[in-house]
Each structure stands twice: as structure tokens, then as C-alpha cells.
Amino acid sequence: MIDSIDNKLLAILKDNSRLSFADLGRKINLSPSAVRERVQKMEDNEVIEKYSIQINQRKLGYDIEAFILLKVFQGQLKHVIQQVATLPEVVEAHRITGSQNIHLKVLLKSQLDLQKLIDKLMNFGDTNTFLILSKI
Known part of the structure; x- marks a missing residue:
């Protein structure tokens, strides 16, 4: 299940999916390992389907x-x-x-x-x- 922290992570990743786990963690006050686990879980559950770039x-x-x-x-x-x-x-x-x-x-x-x-x-x-x- 997605909680408020996951929603914050998704909002940040939507804006910039290139941030490191450490940078993400600093933005929401979590350790890099905790961020990695949450992101991995969302990938495994297909909440996050892919990462992409925006091209001009x-x-x-x-x-x-x-x-x-x-x-x-x-x-x-x-x-x-x-x-x-x-x-x-x-x-x-x-x-x-x-x-x-x-x-x-x-x-x-x-x-x-x-x-x-x-x-x-x-x-x-x-x-x-x-x-x-x-x-x-």
C-alpha cells in the first residue's frame, strides 16, 4: 500500500527521476537505504513502471x-x-x-x-x- 511518504517520493521522482537515494532522503528526512527500499517496493509492485526523459x-x-x-x-x-x-x-x-x-x-x-x-x-x-x- 502507498502511504504519504511514498506519495512524496513519487512527486519528487516525477519532477526529477535522476536524484540519488541520498538526495531523495534529504528531501523527506529518510536514510538512503530506507528510500531505496521504498522505491524498490514501488517498482516491484509496478507503481513505478519506468523512468524516462523529456526531450525538446x-x-x-x-x-x-x-x-x-x-x-x-x-x-x-x-x-x-x-x-x-x-x-x-x-x-x-x-x-x-x-x-x-x-x-x-x-x-x-x-x-x-x-x-x-x-x-x-x-x-x-x-x-x-x-x-x-x-x-x-
Whole structure:
């Protein structure tokens, strides 16, 4: 079970998962070994599933971020889900409720790349695209 100390640890790790057990311990007044045990237990129980990094994609040349909603043609959902998983431009994909079936977050280098992706997706169903201007 997760207690208030674990919740504090999770909040700190969410902000910076690179901190050492000693640094984490100083922030919540626990020894490094106690922190290590708590973190290990949360990893073992799959409360912590993975650690990751946040990359500034614009610095790598990806200037277009967009959400694409896809209403899949009748009877094609399973096939489309398999196909979407192979598209390198897709950074997140979700099956959703509502009038559309799939919600995609995509990352591209140019408007031409976005156009090509939309053209591919139109083979699977109707698309609705929203450019991401900024994060709030």
C-alpha cells in the first residue's frame, strides 16, 4: 500500500527521476537505504513502471506537433490499431469513446510530413487534425 511518504517520493521522482537515494532522503528526512527500499517496493509492485526523459523535440528538428482524431471505417478497427503502432510519427495513441475511435499525438518535421501522414491515415477513416501551438 502507498502511504504519504511514498506519495512524496513519487512527486519528487516525477519532477526529477535522476536524484540519488541520498538526495531523495534529504528531501523527506529518510536514510538512503530506507528510500531505496521504498522505491524498490514501488517498482516491484509496478507503481513505478519506468523512468524516462523529456526531450525538446524542436531542437531535433521536429517543428510540428498535432493531435489527430480518427474515425475508423466500419470493421477496420483492429487492423488500423496494428497499423498505427508501426507509424514512427505517432508518439502516443489511444483508443477512445465518442464519435472518433482513435486519438493520436504526432510529431513531424514539416507541414509536408503532416500532409503525408494525414493522407496515409485517410485510407483508414476520417481524420480531424489539431495543431498544437504551445503547452500550457
